[in-house]
Amino acid sequence: MKISLEGKTAVITGAAKGIGRSIAEKLADSGAAVGIIDFDKTTGLKAQEELKEKGYSCVFAAADVSNYESMVQAKEELVKAFGRIDILIINAGVSRKHTIAEIDAAEWDRVLAINLSGSFYTVKAFYDCFEGKTSEDEGRIIFITSGSGITGTGGGAHYAASKSGQHGLMRTVSKEFGKNGVNVNAIAPRVIVTELFDTLYPTEVSKEKLVSQIPIGRFGYPEDIANLACFLAAPVSSYIHGQIILMDGGRTY
Ligand SMILES: NC(=O)c1ccc[n+]([C@@H]2O[C@H](COP(=O)([O-])OP(=O)(O)OC[C@H]3O[C@@H](n4cnc5c(N)ncnc54)[C@H](O)[C@@H]3O)[C@@H](O)[C@H]2O)c1
Numbered sequence: 001m002k003i004s005l006e007g008k009t010a011v012i013t014g015a016a017k018g019i020g021r022s023i024a025e026k027l028a029d030s031g032a033a034v035g036i037i038d039f040d041k042t043t044g045l046k047a048q049e050e051l052k053e054k055g056y057s058c059v060f061a062a063a064d065v066s067n068y069e070s071m072v073q074a075k076e077e078l079v080k081a082f083g084r085i086d087i088l089i090i091n092a093g094v095s096r097k098h099t100i101a102e103i104d105a106a107e108w109d110r111v112l113a114i115n116l117s118g119s120f121y122t123v124k125a126f127y128d129c130f131e132g133k134t135s136e137d138e139g140r141i142i143f144i145t146s147g148s149g150i151t152g153t154g155g156g157a158h159y160a161a162s163k164s165g166q167h168g169l170m171r172t173v174s175k176e177f178g179k180n181g182v183n184v185n186a187i188a189p190r191v192i193v194t195e196l197f198d199t200l201y202p203t204e205v206s207k208e209k210l211v212s213q214i215p216i217g218r219f220g221y222p223e224d225i226a227n228l229a230c231f232l233a234a235p236v237s238s239y240i241h242g243q244i245i246l247m248d249g250g251r252t253y
Contacts, residue, residue: 005027008032011126024047026230
């Protein structure tokens with residue numbers, strides 16, 4: 001199925017690299033103009049240049065999702081650049097594979113600040129881009145959460161708690177925005193090969209053990225998540241709403 005997002009504008013947080021970068025490229029390749037937000041300015045600008053070199057319309061805005069004011073500023077920059085925002089991908093996130101004994105209060109607060117408060121600040125900063133939409137506009141908000149929010153494994157307690165929290169937030173946003181023709185869903189990945197994944201499973205032994213638990217026999221790639229994000233961003237997905245879609249190669253159930 002050929003998906004066209006011509007005329008749409010998408011914003012993706014945490015899109016300097018990894019899953020977010022791949023989603024930005026996929027949506028751009030399907031015709032959307034893309035705004036990428038990241039707190040890593042050097043890598044964010046590099047991603048912007050690479051996407052522009054491929055002929056895509058791309059604007060980078062530096063912001064830390066855990067800082068509400070910086071998210072409001074990023075939103076203003078992107079609305080100024082594009083005029084409107086149709087698709088919002090809430091992707092920025094961090095993980096630490098620590099036990100409860102190893103997690104101190106500061107680390108707990110930081111992971112929750114980025115993964116959960118950062119998701120709320122992103123929704124709130126972009127709220128006015130979506131509140132006036134109608135079913136004709138086909139608005140979309142997609143959270144990139146994690147299988148950890150369902151199983152409780154894969155990162156530390158702070159990570160799993162923040163990802164479960166995102167699921168509650170997503171469902172509330174879906175209730176509020178559904179009547180505006182804005183579909184809201186979550187993609188919950190597990191073991192997708194990125195830098196974050198490498199920090200969680202740094203050794204070959206840990207990777208081999210993990211892959212043996214995946215029925216389809218391989219890890220996921222950022223493109224796997226980008227393909228689903230693109231489908232959920234398109235008009236063809238308009239009856240999928242308020243759902244958590246697990247992408248784990250069949251590992252969990
Ligand atoms: N890779 C996996 O196996 C996996 C599995 C489940 C869920 N996820 C989720 O997917 C999302 C992306 O993960 P990834 O694997 O691509 O990670 P990654 O570390 O490769 O990329 C994350 C990006 O987010 C940015 N970022 C981090 N904190 C930020 C902040 N405070 N403000 C703005 N930008 C920030 C980073 O600079 C980076 O560009 C995360 O929410 C993660 O929890 C990943």
